[in-house]
Amino acid sequence: MMTKLYYYLxxxxxxxxxxxxxxxxxNDPTNPQINLEEEVEAFRGETMxxxxxxxxxxxxxxxxxxxxxxxxxxxINLEEExxxxxxxLDYMFAVPTDAADEVTIEITATSVGDNTTTASQKVMTKxxxxxxxxxxxxxxxxxxxxxxxxxxxxxxxxxxxxxxxxVVTFMSGGGSDAWGSVLxxxxxxxxxxxFNAVVDFENVPEKYKDSEWWGSDxxxxxxxxxxxxxxxxxxxxxxxxxxVTQEDASTPIVEEPGFYNLHPLAFYDNxxxxxxxxxxxxxxxxxxxxxxxxxxxxxxxxxxxxGFPESGQWWDxxxxxxxxxxxxxxxxxxxxxIEAGAEMKFVGQRDWSPDNFGWIAQNEEENNTTDETRAMxxxxxxxxxxxxxxxxxxxxxxxNNLTVTITxxxxxxxxxxPIAEELYIIAGGTQELEDGSWYDPSQAxxxxxxxxxxFDVTLNFNDLSEDDWGVYFSFVGxxxxxxxxxxxxxxxxxxxxxxxVFDLTKPIEDLNYENIDSKQSFVYYYNKPGEYKxxxxxxxxxxxxxxxxxxxxxxxxxxxxGSSxxxxxxxxxxLMTQSESNTNxxxxxxxxxxxxxxDAWGSVLxxxxxxxxxxxFNAVVDxxxxxxxxxxxxxxxxxxxxxxxxxxxxxxVYDNSSDEMIFDLVTDAAATxxxxxEPEFYNLQPLAFNNSPGTYVVSFDxxxxxxxxxxx
Numbered sequence: 198m199m200t201k202l203y204y205y206l207x208x209x210x211x212x213x214x215x216x217x218x219x220x221x222x223x224n225d226p227t228n229p230q231i232n233l234e235e236e237v238e239a240f241r242g243e244t245m246x247x248x249x250x251x252x253x254x255x256x257x258x259x260x261x262x263x264x265x266x267x268x269x270x271x272x273i274n275l276e277e278e279x280x281x282x283x284x285x286l287d288y289m290f291a292v293p294t295d296a297a298d299e300v301t302i303e304i305t306a307t308s309v310g311d312n313t314t315t316a317s318q319k320v321m322t323k324x325x326x327x328x329x330x331x332x333x334x335x336x337x338x339x340x341x342x343x344x345x346x347x348x349x350x351x352x353x354x355x356x357x358x359x360x361x362x363x364v365v366t367f368m369s370g371g372g373s374d375a376w377g378s379v380l381x382x383x384x385x386x387x388x389x390x391x392f393n394a395v396v397d398f399e400n401v402p403e404k405y406k407d408s409e410w411w412g413s414d415x416x417x418x419x420x421x422x423x424x425x426x427x428x429x430x431x432x433x434x435x436x437x438x439x440x441v442t443q444e445d446a447s448t449p450i451v452e453e454p455g456f457y458n459l460h461p462l463a464f465y466d467n468x469x470x471x472x473x474x475x476x477x478x479x480x481x482x483x484x485x486x487x488x489x490x491x492x493x494x495x496x497x498x499x500x501x502x503x504g505f506p507e508s509g510q511w512w513d514x515x516x517x518x519x520x521x522x523x524x525x526x527x528x529x530x531x532x533x534x535i536e537a538g539a540e541m542k543f544v545g546q547r548d549w550s551p552d553n554f555g556w557i558a559q560n561e562e563e564n565n566t567t568d569e570t571r572a573m574x575x576x577x578x579x580x581x582x583x584x585x586x587x588x589x590x591x592x593x594x595x596x597n598n599l600t601v602t603i604t605x606x607x608x609x610x611x612x613x614x615p616i617a618e619e620l621y622i623i624a625g626g627t628q629e630l631e632d633g634s635w636y637d638p639s640q641a642x643x644x645x646x647x648x649x650x651x652f653d654v655t656l657n658f659n660d661l662s663e664d665d666w667g668v669y670f671s672f673v674g675x676x677x678x679x680x681x682x683x684x685x686x687x688x689x690x691x692x693x694x695x696x697x698v699f700d701l702t703k704p705i706e707d708l709n710y711e712n713i714d715s716k717q718s719f720v721y722y723y724n725k726p727g728e729y730k731x732x733x734x735x736x737x738x739x740x741x742x743x744x745x746x747x748x749x750x751x752x753x754x755x756x757x758x759g760s761s762x763x764x765x766x767x768x769x770x771x772l773m774t775q776s777e778s779n780t781n782x783x784x785x786x787x788x789x790x791x792x793x794x795x796d797a798w799g800s801v802l803x804x805x806x807x808x809x810x811x812x813x814f815n816a817v818v819d820x821x822x823x824x825x826x827x828x829x830x831x832x833x834x835x836x837x838x839x840x841x842x843x844x845x846x847x848x849x850v851y852d853n854s855s856d857e858m859i860f861d862l863v864t865d866a867a868a869t870x871x872x873x874x875e876p877e878f879y880n881l882q883p884l885a886f887n888n889s890p891g892t893y894v895v896s897f898d899x900x901x902x903x904x905x906x907x908x909x
Contacts, residue, residue: 225310229253233304233318240325242294242385244346247318249286249304256280256309263303267293280309291346291387296322326353328361328475331381331389331459334372335365337687337700339738342379343456346386351475359478369468369490369509377426379461382440382475382482389457390447394440394480396462401427405436407465429467435485438462440475466509496520497545498528498552498594502581504539514544526597532589532606540581543594554599555579573599613703614735617674617682620644620652622731626668626722628657636710638673650735655745660726660813667721671713672733679708684733685718686740701738726813748775750783750897753803753811753881756794757787764801765878770808773897781900786909791890799848801883804862804897804904811879812869816862816902818884823849827858851889857907860884862897 232250239245251257258280261272267290275284286304302318329348332340341347351361367378384392407428430436448458462482468490474483499517501510508518520528520543528543535541545552556579557572573579584590586605593602621641625632634640644652658668674682686699702718727746734740751770754762763769773783789800806814827849851858868881884904896905 225255225308225312227254227308228312228314229257229306229308231304231306231314231316233316236319236321239292239296239320239322240327241292241296241322242325242387242391243292243327244289244386245292245320247286247288247290247302247304249316249318251284251286251304251306253282253306253308253312256282257284257306258309258311259307260284260286261303261305261307262288263305264300266300267296267302269302292320292322294385294387294391298322325385327351327384328353328477329383329386330363330365330473330475331383331393331457332365332379333376333461334368334374334378336368337366337702342376342459342461345383345388345457348383348386351382351473357476360474360476362472362474364470364472364487366470367464367467369466371465371509374506377463377465378467379463380473380482381459381461388447389459390444393443393446393459394475394477394482395443395446395460396482397439397441398460400439405430405438426463426465429464429469429471429484429486435483438482438484440480440482496528497522498596499544499547500530500533500541500592501544502539502541504536504584505533506536507534514549515547517544517547520592520594523593526595528594528596529592531591533592535584535588535590537585537587539584541584541592542579542581545596549577551575553577553579554594554596555581573601575599614684614701614738615674615682615704616650616735617652619646619674620733620735621673621676622654622656622670623673624656624668624670625666626659626661627670628659630656635669635713638676638679641673641676644672644731644733647732651732652735653730653732655728655730657728658722658726660724661722667723668725669719669721670731671717671719679710679713680704680706683708683717684735684740686720687718697742699740699742701733701735701740749773749806749808750899751805751808752785752787752895752897753805753815753879754787754801755883756790756796756798756800758790759788762787764798764881764883767805767808767810767879770805772808773804773895779898782896782898784894784896786892786894788892789886789890791888793887799885799887800889801885802895802904803865803881803883810869811865811881815865815868815881816897816899816904817865817868817882818904819861819863820882822861848885848887849889851886851891851906851908857905860904860906862902862904 230252232252233248237245237247247262251260256279257275259272259274259276261270263270269290271288271290273286273288275281298321300320300322302320303315304318305313305315307313328351329345330340330351331342331345331348332338333342335349338349339347340349349363349365351363354360354362371377381389381396382394383389405427407426427436443460446457446459469486470488472485472487474485475481496519498520499514500520501512501514501517503511505518508516510516510518518530518533520530523529543552543554545554552575554573554575557574582601582603588608589606591604591606595601621638621643622630623634623638623641624630625635630642631640634642642654644654646652656670661667671686672684673679681704683704685702685705687702699720705716708716727744730741730743730745732741732743750773751767752762752773753764753767753770754760755764757771760771761769762771771785771787773785776782776784787800793799803811803818804816805811849858865880865882868879892909894907894909896907897903898905
């Protein structure tokens with residue numbers, strides 16, 4: 198009986214459990230919410246970023262992006278992330294070069310209960326206004342001739358809309374693959390068409406041609422995929438080339454199908470930093486040397502031979518690979534890439550004599566052996582060491598006893614950018630970090646680890662000018678020292694935008710607090726206060742800095758009818774509405790009190806950019822520029838009307854003869870200084886109306902820094 202009752206109860210429990218699960222599965226009555234911009238802009242042939250906030254009270258299981266004409270069909274599965282209740286969509290993808298002027302991207306969100314919501318993101322596309330340097334063999338850049346997406350965006354001139362420029366560093370000795378540093382211009386990063394500009398090889402000035410390179414017999418010949426090299430004219434300081442378009446550029450090179458058949462402007466052995474400028478109207482490319490390559494490192498011992506891809510060494514002692522002295526007579530070279538069949542000897546100077554170390558030749562068979570224990574001697578006729586296996590090696594040469602120790606480190610290179618388990622930011626000019634963290638990593642702020650090799654942090658930048666050094670930052674992988682892991686950022690100008698991507702720089706071995714200002718690369722943000730999200734991606738060696746500040750402006754006021762605005766409390770400031778037709782224009786409507794209001798101050802106004810304080814942004818009346826016609830000479834302290842030193846710099850009277858009054862505004866750096874007589878009030882220089890009652894539309898134009906009042 199107990200057995201039957203047991204199984205009956207167990208079955209009932211299972212039925213209830215299954216029914217409960219089913220009820221739970223369908224107990225999801227709501228659909229996900231998708232919040233996105235009504236309309237966004239994108240450039241054809243460039244990448245665009247699509248953003249949205251997806252929410253659901255139980256959880257979001259998946260988000261799909263779909264645009265068939267763009268071959269976009271991407272589903273982001275969020276179940277592994279626990280189906281968050283809020284998901285910030287932030288997805289990058291390429292816009293086709295033939296995209297229509299207006300397209301719609303479908304965004305479909307699915308909840309854990311399989312309820313769905315589909316929203317449409319309207320995208321208005323237009324022709325790209327950007328230019329990119331398509332390049333190969335540039336120091337510190339991953340620009341690759343076979344991948345236009347790695348092309349370098351050029352800076353558009355503020356003086357000439359047709360001129361673009363960037364600064365790059367050419368490799369010496371042909372670079373990593375003996376191509377040399379090669380250049381072309383493209384107008385998109387999705388391919389080399391529709392726009393490209395390549396060297397007009399038929400009209401390259403003879404004085405620029407390098408007749409000494411190994412393929413000089415086809416120097417600038419039409420049929421060659423490599424139409425010759427040029428040599429930088431040091432005397433000229435600047436070289437100018439005519440550029441033409443190449444309509445067959447998408448034809449792959451037969452021998453190297455991963456590369457585009459662009460006719461490059463190629464520099465074989467002209468290491469150094471160069472400014473590259475392109476004028477799309479004149480189709481001229483100018484190249485100027487800005488920093489010559491550093492002189493070769495002088496050492497007591499050098500490797501010579503052939504088969505070292507990272508250097509231009511080919512049996513040339515003047516270009517020998519320097520070794521490091523670790524003790525008297527002992528020299529090392531670590532992590533050096535060596536090809537199969539490579540040969541190696543050692544010289545003690547940048548010449549073949551007097552020190553020329555190799556192995557003793559005994560017979561033909563032993564000449565080709567890889568037995569490093571063979572006897573060595575100092576003689577120009579000595580035999581080189583032969584490497585049978587490619588890889589990365591540590592080499593130790595002991596001149597004292599003429600022995601060499603060769604250790605293979607591995608088949609692949611140690612990472613130039615080590616993937617840190619933890620990452621910290623050091624900075625100057627931010628609210629979250631003391632400026633001293635720049636010189637003391639123990640004060641660094643730990644960043645959030647998003648994924649392996651990806652870290653982010655949100656900082657508030659102070660409002661600092663160039664005189665104050667601005668805001669700057671770099672990164673370390675530990676807090677006890679700058680080494681071994683440290684990263685800088687480069688590639689931007691001295692006044693970056695609010696949404697920019699920079700190149701990450703490799704760790705510096707001897708970085709310390711004494712040399713960080715001169716050795717570490719960093720960019721400055723001047724007069725760019727606000728909240729920014731900084732993301733470091735060690736995997737693709739980039740740093741993105743994105744402004745997350747929502748731009749708002751408030752009317753800081755006093756003695757306004759029907760308003761609680763109080764000069765001593767910025768939190769009572771009135772939020773101004775942004776114009777739909779002019780994003781620089783913000784306005785609100787207020788009513789001035791008569792007879793000075795509650796405390797004879799009159800109705801006073803200023804504009805602030807936040808409602809927590811009167812700094813970092815405020816805009817007050819430019820006292821010196823107030824039109825004399827607007828001065829109220831009848832007010833009770835008219836003797837100091839609009840004088841700089843007065844906390845109450847005078848009143849204006851509304852000019853009823855015109856429809857509006859316009860005032861120039863400036864910032865007030867002393868705004869946080871309290872008024873001695875009334876310490877609860879801020880020392881802003883107000884725009885004050887003592888007896889001009891009425892309702893006014895007050896408009897602030899942030900571009901022209903003007904305030905306009907219109908009586909209604």
